[in-house]
Amino acid sequence: MSKMNLSTRMILVLTLITVLSGGILAGWDTITKPKIAFHRQEALKAAIGDVLPAHDTYMSEETEFGTIYIATRDSSEQPVGIAFMAVGSGFQGELRIMVGLSPDMTQLTGIKVLEQIETPGLGTKIVVDPSNKQDPYWFPAQFKGVHVSPELVVVKNAKPTHTNEVQGITGATISSKAVTDILNKQIADIKTAWTSRGGPES
Amino acid sequence: MSESSQLHISTFRRGVHPDEYKNLTCHLPSQIMSLPDEVFIPLQQHIGAPCEALVEKGDLVKTGQKIADSPAFVSSPIHASITGTVVAVTSFPHPLGAKVPMIHIKRDGEEDEWELLKTPENWETASQEDLGKLVREAGVVGLGGAAFPTHVKMSPPADKPIDHFILNGCECEPFLTCDHRNMLEDTDRILKGMAIMMRILGIKQGIVGIESNKADAIATIEARVKSLNLSFKIQPLKVKYPQGAEKMLIDAALGRKVPAGGLPMDVGVVVNNIATALAVYEAVVDGKPLIQRMLTVTGDAIQSPGNLTSRIGTPFQICVDACGGLKDETSQVFMGGPMMGLVQYDLQVPTLKATSGIVCMQSSQLKNTRHYPCIQCGTCVGVCPMNLVPTRLSRLAETAKYQDCKDWGVFNCIECGSCAFVCPSGIPLVQWIRVGKVKSTEQQQKAQA
Amino acid sequence: MTEENLPQAQPETPKKPVKPKKDPRAKLYKPETPLILASSPHFHTRDTVPRIMWNVIAALVPATVLALVYFQWAAVGIILTSVSSALIAEMLVNKVKGDSFTIPDGSALITGLLLALTLPPSFSLGGTALGSVFAIVVGKHFFGGLGYNIFNPALLGRAFLQASFPVPMTTWIWPLTARYADVDGITAATPLGLFKFEGVSSELSGLLTGNISGSLGETSAITILIGGLYLLIRKYADWRIPMSFLLSTFLVSGVFWLISPESYPSPVFQLFSGGLMLGAFFMATDMVTSPVTARGAWIFGTGAGFILVIIRLFGGLPEGVMYSILLMNAFTPLINRYTRPKFFGEIRA
Amino acid sequence: MSSSLSLKAEFVKGIWKENPVMASLLGLCPTLAVTNAANNGLAMGLATTFVLLSSSLMISALRNFIPHQVRIAGYIVIIATFVTVADRFLAAYFPSISASLGPYIPLIVVNCLILGRQEAFSSKNGIGRSLLDSLGMGIGFILVLVVLGIIREILGSGSIFGMAVLGDWFTPWMVMILPPGAFLTLGILIALANWYNDPSRSKERRAVS
Amino acid sequence: MSYFLIFFSAAIVNNFVLSYFLGICPFVGVSKRVSSAVSMGMAVTFVMLITAVVTWLIYHLILVPFDIVILQYVSFILVIASLVQLVEMFIRKVSKSLYDTLGIFLPLITTNCAILGLALFSVLRDYSFMESVVFGLGAGAGFTLALVIMAGIREELELAPVPKYFQGAAITMIVAGGLALAFMGFAGMI
Amino acid sequence: MDLASLGISMLSMGGMGALFAAGLAIANKKFYVEEDPRIALIMDNLPGANCGGCGLPGCGSFAENIVHGKVEISGCPVCNDDAREAIAGVMGLEASKGEKIIARVMCQGGHYESAHKGEYLGIEKCTAAHITGGGDKLCLHGCLGYGECVDSCPFDAMEMSENGLPIIDEDKCTGCGNCVDACPRNIIELHPEADTVFVACRNTDTPKDSRKICIKACVGCGLCVRGVEEGMMTMENNLARIDYHLYGQGNELPTLKCSTNALIVLESVPEEEALSA
Numbered sequence A: 001m002s003k004m005n006l007s008t009r010m011i012l013v014l015t016l017i018t019v020l021s022g023g024i025l026a027g028w029d030t031i032t033k034p035k036i037a038f039h040r041q042e043a044l045k046a047a048i049g050d051v052l053p054a055h056d057t058y059m060s061e062e063t064e065f066g067t068i069y070i071a072t073r074d075s076s077e078q079p080v081g082i083a084f085m086a087v088g089s090g091f092q093g094e095l096r097i098m099v100g101l102s103p104d105m106t107q108l109t110g111i112k113v114l115e116q117i118e119t120p121g122l123g124t125k126i127v128v129d130p131s132n133k134q135d136p137y138w139f140p141a142q143f144k145g146v147h148v149s150p151e152l153v154v155v156k157n158a159k160p161t162h163t164n165e166v167q168g169i170t171g172a173t174i175s176s177k178a179v180t181d182i183l184n185k186q187i188a189d190i191k192t193a194w195t196s197r198g199g200p201e202s
Numbered sequence B: 001m002s003e004s005s006q007l008h009i010s011t012f013r014r015g016v017h018p019d020e021y022k023n024l025t026c027h028l029p030s031q032i033m034s035l036p037d038e039v040f041i042p043l044q045q046h047i048g049a050p051c052e053a054l055v056e057k058g059d060l061v062k063t064g065q066k067i068a069d070s071p072a073f074v075s076s077p078i079h080a081s082i083t084g085t086v087v088a089v090t091s092f093p094h095p096l097g098a099k100v101p102m103i104h105i106k107r108d109g110e111e112d113e114w115e116l117l118k119t120p121e122n123w124e125t126a127s128q129e130d131l132g133k134l135v136r137e138a139g140v141v142g143l144g145g146a147a148f149p150t151h152v153k154m155s156p157p158a159d160k161p162i163d164h165f166i167l168n169g170c171e172c173e174p175f176l177t178c179d180h181r182n183m184l185e186d187t188d189r190i191l192k193g194m195a196i197m198m199r200i201l202g203i204k205q206g207i208v209g210i211e212s213n214k215a216d217a218i219a220t221i222e223a224r225v226k227s228l229n230l231s232f233k234i235q236p237l238k239v240k241y242p243q244g245a246e247k248m249l250i251d252a253a254l255g256r257k258v259p260a261g262g263l264p265m266d267v268g269v270v271v272n273n274i275a276t277a278l279a280v281y282e283a284v285v286d287g288k289p290l291i292q293r294m295l296t297v298t299g300d301a302i303q304s305p306g307n308l309t310s311r312i313g314t315p316f317q318i319c320v321d322a323c324g325g326l327k328d329e330t331s332q333v334f335m336g337g338p339m340m341g342l343v344q345y346d347l348q349v350p351t352l353k354a355t356s357g358i359v360c361m362q363s364s365q366l367k368n369t370r371h372y373p374c375i376q377c378g379t380c381v382g383v384c385p386m387n388l389v390p391t392r393l394s395r396l397a398e399t400a401k402y403q404d405c406k407d408w409g410v411f412n413c414i415e416c417g418s419c420a421f422v423c424p425s426g427i428p429l430v431q432w433i434r435v436g437k438v439k440s441t442e443q444q445q446k447a448q449a
Numbered sequence C: 001m002t003e004e005n006l007p008q009a010q011p012e013t014p015k016k017p018v019k020p021k022k023d024p025r026a027k028l029y030k031p032e033t034p035l036i037l038a039s040s041p042h043f044h045t046r047d048t049v050p051r052i053m054w055n056v057i058a059a060l061v062p063a064t065v066l067a068l069v070y071f072q073w074a075a076v077g078i079i080l081t082s083v084s085s086a087l088i089a090e091m092l093v094n095k096v097k098g099d100s101f102t103i104p105d106g107s108a109l110i111t112g113l114l115l116a117l118t119l120p121p122s123f124s125l126g127g128t129a130l131g132s133v134f135a136i137v138v139g140k141h142f143f144g145g146l147g148y149n150i151f152n153p154a155l156l157g158r159a160f161l162q163a164s165f166p167v168p169m170t171t172w173i174w175p176l177t178a179r180y181a182d183v184d185g186i187t188a189a190t191p192l193g194l195f196k197f198e199g200v201s202s203e204l205s206g207l208l209t210g211n212i213s214g215s216l217g218e219t220s221a222i223t224i225l226i227g228g229l230y231l232l233i234r235k236y237a238d239w240r241i242p243m244s245f246l247l248s249t250f251l252v253s254g255v256f257w258l259i260s261p262e263s264y265p266s267p268v269f270q271l272f273s274g275g276l277m278l279g280a281f282f283m284a285t286d287m288v289t290s291p292v293t294a295r296g297a298w299i300f301g302t303g304a305g306f307i308l309v310i311i312r313l314f315g316g317l318p319e320g321v322m323y324s325i326l327l328m329n330a331f332t333p334l335i336n337r338y339t340r341p342k343f344f345g346e347i348r349a
Numbered sequence D: 001m002s003s004s005l006s007l008k009a010e011f012v013k014g015i016w017k018e019n020p021v022m023a024s025l026l027g028l029c030p031t032l033a034v035t036n037a038a039n040n041g042l043a044m045g046l047a048t049t050f051v052l053l054s055s056s057l058m059i060s061a062l063r064n065f066i067p068h069q070v071r072i073a074g075y076i077v078i079i080a081t082f083v084t085v086a087d088r089f090l091a092a093y094f095p096s097i098s099a100s101l102g103p104y105i106p107l108i109v110v111n112c113l114i115l116g117r118q119e120a121f122s123s124k125n126g127i128g129r130s131l132l133d134s135l136g137m138g139i140g141f142i143l144v145l146v147v148l149g150i151i152r153e154i155l156g157s158g159s160i161f162g163m164a165v166l167g168d169w170f171t172p173w174m175v176m177i178l179p180p181g182a183f184l185t186l187g188i189l190i191a192l193a194n195w196y197n198d199p200s201r202s203k204e205r206r207a208v209s
Numbered sequence E: 001m002s003y004f005l006i007f008f009s010a011a012i013v014n015n016f017v018l019s020y021f022l023g024i025c026p027f028v029g030v031s032k033r034v035s036s037a038v039s040m041g042m043a044v045t046f047v048m049l050i051t052a053v054v055t056w057l058i059y060h061l062i063l064v065p066f067d068i069v070i071l072q073y074v075s076f077i078l079v080i081a082s083l084v085q086l087v088e089m090f091i092r093k094v095s096k097s098l099y100d101t102l103g104i105f106l107p108l109i110t111t112n113c114a115i116l117g118l119a120l121f122s123v124l125r126d127y128s129f130m131e132s133v134v135f136g137l138g139a140g141a142g143f144t145l146a147l148v149i150m151a152g153i154r155e156e157l158e159l160a161p162v163p164k165y166f167q168g169a170a171i172t173m174i175v176a177g178g179l180a181l182a183f184m185g186f187a188g189m190i
Numbered sequence F: 001m002d003l004a005s006l007g008i009s010m011l012s013m014g015g016m017g018a019l020f021a022a023g024l025a026i027a028n029k030k031f032y033v034e035e036d037p038r039i040a041l042i043m044d045n046l047p048g049a050n051c052g053g054c055g056l057p058g059c060g061s062f063a064e065n066i067v068h069g070k071v072e073i074s075g076c077p078v079c080n081d082d083a084r085e086a087i088a089g090v091m092g093l094e095a096s097k098g099e100k101i102i103a104r105v106m107c108q109g110g111h112y113e114s115a116h117k118g119e120y121l122g123i124e125k126c127t128a129a130h131i132t133g134g135g136d137k138l139c140l141h142g143c144l145g146y147g148e149c150v151d152s153c154p155f156d157a158m159e160m161s162e163n164g165l166p167i168i169d170e171d172k173c174t175g176c177g178n179c180v181d182a183c184p185r186n187i188i189e190l191h192p193e194a195d196t197v198f199v200a201c202r203n204t205d206t207p208k209d210s211r212k213i214c215i216k217a218c219v220g221c222g223l224c225v226r227g228v229e230e231g232m233m234t235m236e237n238n239l240a241r242i243d244y245h246l247y248g249q250g251n252e253l254p255t256l257k258c259s260t261n262a263l264i265v266l267e268s269v270p271e272e273e274a275l276s277a
Ligand SMILES: Cc1cc2nc3c(=O)[nH]c(=O)nc-3n(C[C@H](O)[C@H](O)[C@H](O)COP(=O)(O)O)c2cc1C
Pocket: A091, A092, A118, A119, A120, A122, A123, A124, A170, A171, A172, A173, A174, A175, A176, C162, C163, C164, C166, C167, C170, C193, C197, C316, C317, C318, E184, E187, E188
């Protein structure tokens, strides 16, 4: 090898390394890809399962506002709920929330914050609030059954009195409000998208 | 010279105003001290080349006899200040702290035999060159403190035309009043001395700058200028330290700024002290070399403060004794005022040409109780007349960053002491700055070597 | 002798010479009255660091008294805890570092007091002590102690608390409703919080007298102004800093207000609400952490005002005085560097 | 140059004396970023050590083939390959860890620690030594990450490895799991290490090499 | 998101150094003097710009079309490392002064998390080409800002009696902590 | 395994690899810049982490600065001792290991031996005291005792004795001369290890004056010069001076008498060279 001219050697060795690397990784990809895809699918399923009432299967449908998932029971074609992923900015960065709606799109069946980078222990109370010993998940839980029209409203330091109200987490009004803002905006979008496709006759 | 210009008190930016303490001595007529028994005359009393002794042990000398000289241009001869015998030419303690070669003369009896210089008939017609030579021969140096040979100032290089002469009558240091007394007591001779220097320089515009706290001096000078038919402008100046520093004075009187690192001649100005003008007059008209001067002996540790005209080379002790001696609780004696004066540890040191005062202070006044770290208050920055950042300079010197010291302008500092005067943390800013200067010079020399 | 380097003196152990009469040192010169050797200048003003600091404390008295009146035992608890923790921390650091006792210079007391005055009345005493110790130990002594800290210690301590306990640090109570035993008086949002989250503007009279919710010492503009003006008149604080801070806050928020008076609060409201007055007069003026040059002071204050308005109007938090000052503290070394005055007679390229 | 230390010393030096974080200030980003909980620190440490070991193996084996001029490119490709392997492995088999370490796993590629060891050591030493060196460095790195993680987790969440250890009386200092807490804790830790290592402090200090 | 917000967010609110912990090693290493901090900042910004452009192209023109996203890290870093090395050699040949102020910092940057972090974040956030470029500039500006502030502070601290054990890296970390606390004021702005 | 994607992966990576390698190969020729070969050698020994820990932008720049003598090898925090030695080898520092030079302090007037003028209030630093009226000691040449030299020693080879004089640790002293530059009184001199006799005083005052100010002063009595080979010891300005050149030629000093012990003999000399007093 040492007889070889330096430039040729440079090219040869680097090419060799890169080709090898490409090969190894392509192989590794084939091994791990299904697993990762499987985890994704599972996670998605779990999230939809969390926000929608019991169902047996769901199908996904693309709209101009993103994918929506329509869950049905085996026995009927009637959807039991509609889920979609809402994305928007929170206090620090993006929030990704799985939203479950009743088939007539008037009520929430549940929400789940999948991704967030809010301040730990503060904004993160929108996912889990360790300071509430009885029910650390009270914030997302209270969305179940809340009406979406008129718009969702956060109330502070008080119990909700109307069907469209939820109680904000303490100390992080912005995060709570970000959740409702995202929901308000995107539910409206999804609604138009869905009705324009002849969704539920509301 | 319009009337209105005199009402306008001008000044420079920044600076401080320490308590003056001038009323201890400013109203007392000066006294001529009796001849000292012995004098110690240092071979170097000026900026420039040191002199070589012209006399040896055992020689008899007359008052005013030249006893040391140097061939260098930037130098100034030394004269015997009493009549007597040379007892030694060796090192003695000097007010600067070192031991330097001096000529020790013991007085012979009561005689005071003068050896005078040859003077021109009429200085108004004598040649500029002769007058300049005479000023050198008389050993006249700046008596305002720096002791720069006056004849050098009188011969500026051709590319630096001079157009203004400023007589420095500010006397901004607290305590000192000798210039003030001189202005009151020797007004005519001072003004004529100034005229002589202006003649040597060949210029017409002269300004006398006087701080407005010496209203009597301003009035006297104004009156005499009129009656002598001179065209000098009298410029009252705000009472502010260091008004007397030449760069500040030029700024106040003419609005010219001497460039950083430059000299007054760069803006066409020569500045001289009151006493220097007097010395020039005495040399040129009376033929008397510079062997005596007025100095203020004062301070709260002196029994009876006053202004003395004393022979150069007189030990401090004798001057102090002439003013009644020291009170018991004395802790510091300086040569010069309290802002720039040099501390002394030994009263055997002699007065120099540039000694304008001996100030003796009691310890209760002086001992800095406690030092604190610099709190970055910026007061020092706000008072520095040279627009330096003293706190930064001292921190840099403290952490041995001498190159940075240079970049922050340590060599522009005139060591006026305003910064350390106001520093609430009691930081010896000026001392640090001096360390910075010494060390960066050393570093520079080493780099060049 | 193990170290055989003799050119150095053999350290004469101060044991008594065997034959005292033969002590060679007897011949040495001894001055009769030893004079003091020191460098010029030999004159000094009477201002000293403790004098400045104690004057600042005096200037804080009106605000402190009002805090005690409004928030009663809650204020007593917080102020005492904060000050005493600061003093104790300072003493401990002195011990560990082997420094002299620095309590009398008063700076630790100011830090403790100012921290207390910036805390919500219902804040816990444990948290107060933590912040105070953090301010002194981390904020001040890690950097080398008095005069060397980069960030304002009290504000750094407060920022630490704000980040640690965001909820208690933003829970406010109404004046005159607090009792030491049950600290949860009537909770209420601060005027800034009200505006930011509810769009409600507050009465100016409340902002002046301090009868509003807020940190202990920040509520009343009047008491702070009294103390602040005292400091400015006595020249213990650089007037340029509060001046430019307030001015730039006023102007920048004024621009926004003119653009859209409904969505942005009026500049007057901005001036008198929140901790701006306290910050501008007592915290931005902390000499250690603000520039030494006059031009630097202008830049410091202007920058702080600008950042303040940006944070107040667009940030997640209703208040930004603390952050604006801390940010400008971080810039201070650079400001000092680039605002070096032109030397007398300097010609700059 | 090849190292002249004993094999044991080769291994042990990375743990304290030449600890990559405390002594050499390498790999600071992951050190700060993922140590808001002890188990994150541990996972990151393990992943880094894996990459360190495997790329050391490769590079010391290939050290005589790679021309000087393309060594950086070559090394970094090798490192990146292993990082991708590790990243995908976690994503496929431990999705929760993968989620919590977020984007910091790919950044192992550019962790100065790894490239630093390759340049300084593996490219000049045999496989055995390189592995020992990497193992030592890796363990040193894990230790720092875990210690930092534990401190931050206790103070910031009141737990260790997710188990609550401090009672209800303790209000967590949330700042500790935020960026400032990371910097402050590491700063104090480095100061403590300086103090511990100070030769003038005490004579009987235990030198680990 | 508008370009301004992307820039502002990357430079200030989500500062790479102070809130994402990217590029900490050079942040600690090259912050001793303001002058080198400025040069370093410029060099980083420059490399970030190149990175933003090149990785966007690779990702969208090669990796995604051929479904080989698994090669993301390997290809990104290969391209960044080689390009930077090329640029460095080029600058070195062309201009000595440019090399001294900028070029010598380049090798230091290749192995800096901030660069790869930038590439990965742009992908993760699905930025368009222009958005990536603005993001790169913002991140570079933020890095420069943090670095220059830190350098100013460290020059100041050289004059301070920082306790012995805190000198150097330890106090730098503490200062960074203070800076991070101060930058939290911008939280929630975007 | 999906062969197509394998192929594409290998191809695209390989392509990029080849492309950049070619680029670098060309650049390596086109943009080649001549540099000091030692830089490359040093680079080989540096960690190459490019961490910037040395405060310089990367290992290359550090190596360059070592070659130009601008930084110390110890500046790199990552290097281990081996690497440092190797680099020192490259730089030939060790090759220059000649005669060991040690700093010696030419003053024995500590607090106990010398007289004081008064109380000095000011910066506790030798230079500062020196420029303030010459310091608080009456001897204007003697050690001021504020240890500026000690602070300047980069090798920790000095400390102040209780008596206020610097002590040099011969083992640690490298003869770098920093202390010599630091001392405002020029009291410290560098001497070869072999020099064992010194006049440890710099005072030039008259005998009468010097007796008053320090009991260890060289008073200039001339006792030591008597009976010494011509020129080996001379009196200049009331101070004895040893001509080390002559002394080093194997000439021995026959008498080592001194009325004040200003003339000193080191005892650490090996037996056979020891001088009998
Ligand atoms: C360090 C820190 C982190 C914060 N994180 C969040 C956050 O994640 N979500 C949020 O809504 N507010 C956050 N805030 C904002 C404050 O808690 C803010 O005061 C609050 O949103 C206002 O709510 P309030 O109306 O209940 O006082 C944070 C504040 C600080 C100081």
